[in-house]
Amino acid sequence: MWTPSLPVSSSLFPSDFLAALSTWSQGCARAGWGQGASCDPGRERLGFERRPWQIHEGSKSIDWRASARRGELLVRQREREVGGELQLVLDRSASVQPGPTRRDADQRRIALIWGWLHLEAGGRLRLLTEAFDGKFSGRGDCLTLLQALTALPEPSGTGIPHCTPAQQTLFLTDPWVRFLNPLPPQTSVLALVLQQEDRPPHGGLRLRDVESGDQLEVQFTPERYRKAWEDYLEQKRVELRNKGVQFMEYRLPASEATALTLLKELKESGLV
Numbered sequence: 001m002w003t004p005s006l007p008v009s010s011s012l013f014p015s016d017f018l019a020a021l022s023t024w025s026q027g028c029a030r031a032g033w034g035q036g037a038s039c040d041p042g043r044e045r046l047g048f049e050r051r052p053w054q055i056h057e058g059s060k061s062i063d064w065r066a067s068a069r070r071g072e073l074l075v076r077q078r079e080r081e082v083g084g085e086l087q088l089v090l091d092r093s094a095s096v097q098p099g100p101t102r103r104d105a106d107q108r109r110i111a112l113i114w115g116w117l118h119l120e121a122g123g124r125l126r127l128l129t130e131a132f133d134g135k136f137s138g139r140g141d142c143l144t145l146l147q148a149l150t151a152l153p154e155p156s157g158t159g160i161p162h163c164t165p166a167q168q169t170l171f172l173t174d175p176w177v178r179f180l181n182p183l184p185p186q187t188s189v190l191a192l193v194l195q196q197e198d199r200p201p202h203g204g205l206r207l208r209d210v211e212s213g214d215q216l217e218v219q220f221t222p223e224r225y226r227k228a229w230e231d232y233l234e235q236k237r238v239e240l241r242n243k244g245v246q247f248m249e250y251r252l253p254a255s256e257a258t259a260l261t262l263l264k265e266l267k268e269s270g271l272v
Helices: 015-027 064-070 103-120 139-150 222-241 259-269
Strands: 044-052 074-080 085-090 124-128 133-137 169-173 187-193 203-208 215-220 246-251
Touching: 015 103, 015 259, 064 074, 085 103, 103 124, 103 133, 103 139, 103 169, 103 187, 103 259, 124 139, 133 139, 215 222, 222 246
Parallel strands: 085 124, 085 169, 169 187, 187 246
Antiparallel strands: 044 074, 124 133, 203 215
16 A cells, blocks of 8 residues: 655644545545445546435435435436546635635645545546646645645635636636636536634624725624525525536634544545
8 A cells, every 4th residue: 555755734724634645535435425435437526516305316325415405316427437537726815715724724735635545546636826827636645735725825815716627627716706707517526614704703893804905894683694695605606506517615714723633524524
């Protein structure tokens, strides 16, 4: 069994997180992203897309966490594996990190988790940001991917990477993203939601657009905010669904949570 020589621990990728990821990935028999022993063409794997559950499928196929979020029974669709290609796109605009938050770090950790699992299975990966475009292949590139993610500059500006068609594309962003260019087929968008976005403080609040600098003072109650927030997310889902793109949200752990906690919660959520 191949065992990587793990790099020196850092606050972004601590040693316990990397050790757990390495051990877990070696135990995952998956084709690129899903279930399978290799990336042989023709194998099936679990994809990102969810669809309504049908009674003949049995309860074991239900994605319970996604079903709870959407209020209906859903299953993850199986897709044909053709070559094991994954395009991982990171939105590194300023809204990804509005002040001292953990979204920047967790975005890179999630990218490493998905990319590492994909490469460990022998797949091919493209990592794309506004400032970086790199290709990786197979388990020997796991640590090269880690180094590339570590070296990414801090989020800034307003630019969104323009991605080209791929077998499968995953776009890691924030819930405020606006896509001005069409997204390629087989794209899923994962919006990383901060706790302060999901549960804002009661009363008045001054909002500042970190990309434009515009400010707005608002008054609201928790109930009013919750309704507006859920309406906004549903509008985003429908908008992208009409373009053939799936929009999903993932609520990030509390700011004091460790990178290892993030890995465990992602596993429990069914997103990896």
